[in-house]
Amino acid sequence: MDVMNAIKERRAVRAFSDKKIEPEKLEAIMDAGRLAPTARNEQRCKFIAVTDEGLKTELMAASKGLKFVKEAPVVLVACADKDMMLPCGQSAKVIDCTIAMSFMWLEAVEQGIQGCWLGLFDADKVRKILNIPDDYVVPVVMPIGYALADGQPNAKKGKEETFVYDKM
């Protein structure tokens, strides 16, 4: 699959089949995060693949009870230590984690796996559940697995609404 196909095939999937993710596929997904760019190449992100049923149940509770968090065979968590503000005023570590998770998501799609980006979780609870130190940012949790059904892609704005050349 080329990158654009993976981008087009990707969609937020919130219902997963019972099929486990093969270890070599999961490793390829995690590797895509490892190879992603980071500010100053500091590579402070850690990627946690949660497969333990008890931990997934606790993560579900930390995500307002969203059932697909427990039902997904794997829940990916990206986190990074010692936040650094970039001169543009944004958090480098949050950006690093989100780029990495985006790469992992596309690699997952390449492997036939889908997921759903989650912002609806209590980061303090997730840190406690997974032994993540207090000074780590946890910007994203992503349940992944084989989709239960072929979903339709969400409508996206057209190019004329999203592209401009030169000035806004």
Ligand SMILES: Cc1cc2nc3c(=O)[nH]c(=O)nc-3n(C[C@H](O)[C@H](O)[C@H](O)COP(=O)(O)O)c2cc1C
């Ligand atoms: C930053 C971010 C946070 C999100 N948080 C949630 C969430 O908490 N719960 C959820 O069900 N979906 C969440 N989503 C998924 C979006 O709703 C979904 O990506 C969006 O509707 C577009 O659909 P698509 O991913 O199929 O293109 C989030 C997506 C992003 C990018």
